[in-house]
Amino acid sequence: MAFTDDYDFDLLKNEAENLVIREMEVQLKAEPKSMCRCNECIVDIAAIALNTIKPLYRFSILGTLYASQAMNEKTYAESVKNAVAQAIKKVKKNPAHD
Template sequence: MGLRDEYNFEDLKNEAERLVIDELERQLEVAPPSVCRTEECILDMAAFALNMVRPMYRVTLLGRLYASNVEEDYVDEVRRAVQKAIQKVNSNPA
């Protein structure tokens, strides 16, 4: 019997996903209309940015509270990764 059969992994979440998507939304709100906004471009931007930031996994509510108080360095890391992802994908749209 495997681990997935014995344990519930549904609550295992990467908080970096939430932070990247929130930052992507903020940056796209002020980006020029020429920036690609198709579903494929947006998902590529999110994936590209997520591959550039350290993961931040949590399981419990306490972990969620801890993750919501991320250090400014991590916020800057996310901000830069999203900015780079937007530039990269927009210059090479699908």
């Protein structure tokens, strides 16, 4: 049996993903309509933002408690906001496609 067959790693979840996606939704509302919002650009923004912040892995059966606590930490919330703002700026200037 392979190691990955013995254990269920699907229970691992990077809660930072949800936080970044929620923050993107808020910030993109303020961006001009001319900005490309195709799937490629949107997912690119999420990837760039997620690569710049500290991951927030949790064991999914523990629920969202960990994430909501992290969001109360001002520094983590700030880092999510900044990472999303920077990622939007980057992709707006330089989309992943022509």
